[in-house]
Amino acid sequence: TAYCFLYYLLLPVIAKRAPEPAQESLACAVSAIEVVAPNARRLTLNYDFPLRFQPGDGILLGAGDTKRCFPIASFHANPTNTLDIVVDLATSDWLCRQAIGSKLRLFWVESHVNFEIDTPDTLPANVLLISHGVACAPFVAMMQGLCSVRDQYNGQVVALQCADTIEDVEAFQRPPGLADCAIHFAPEVNQAKLLEIAPTLAQFELYVGGARDFVAQVEREYLAAGGRKRVHVYSFDKYNR
Incomplete structure (x- = not known):
């Protein structure tokens, strides 16, 4: 009965109606x-x-x-x-x-580096987000996303915002809703700073955003300071070539 309904009633309508073009944007x-x-x-x-x-x-x-x-x-x-x-x-x-x-x-x-907050059990246990300049902006949004599932996610969230001057990132130093996250500032990244803000560094997954030279420096300092987790490079450069 269901087959007959589809075949005799719906198929002629579908067949005669021109499909609407999919919107590109x-x-x-x-x-x-x-x-x-x-x-x-x-x-x-x-x-x-x-x-x-x-x-x-x-x-x-x-x-x-x-x-x-x-x-x-x-x-x-x-x-x-x-x-x-x-x-x-x-x-x-x-x-x-x-x-x-x-x-x-x-x-x-769709980013290749995002937090699937619909499945909190897949989120990294401890997160360290290091950025340079305005690259800190999406990291703040990512931190807010993690905090939105705090009833199911108990991981540590730490951010280090780097820039030539504090004025370059001051607007992102105290965002709303992140009282249980730590946000730090430094002109540059070194081993001592990493261990200061994340003493158990080996337990943190690193997310880094910024220019290529900055990313490379952060990776070197992270590994030299004892970092052992995967390094996630946050970048959309492949879409902007």
Whole structure:
């Protein structure tokens, strides 16, 4: 009976109706721009279709012929029509010059480094996030994601934000909702600093974001200081070639 219903009633409708083309992207608009550092801006984007992201995911954003991938710098536990990105003026001047209300195209890009908070048992037991400059922005969102499942996740979460001056990361030093996470600042990374902020360093999984030279230096210092866990490099460079 079910087969006959599908065959005689639905199939003719499906066969005669031309399929709608799949949308390549979602239209979005810049709804706010905030100065978070001398050379960085936080952009809030709004779109009509609610999306849910895992902490650490990113988006491919387009304007005209320009496309570039950005990590998401905000956390929402439920599907939302808005997200934030933090961009560097030197590399994203085309985006920072957009006016409030400017229309952009939003593409989905799934990060290879994110926290699947829907399955807390898969989360790393202890997390150390080390970043340089605005690379700390997505790490703050990732920390907020971990804290949202604190009833099921008891791991230690420590962050080290590096920059030439504290002003470059000051906006990210005391984010809301992270009272049980430790956020530190240092101009550079060395073994002594790593052991100071994470005395049981060998038990921490390292997540690092920043320029290639910075990432390489952090990896060297981490291993020399006794780090033994896998090093996760947080980067979207492969999407921006």
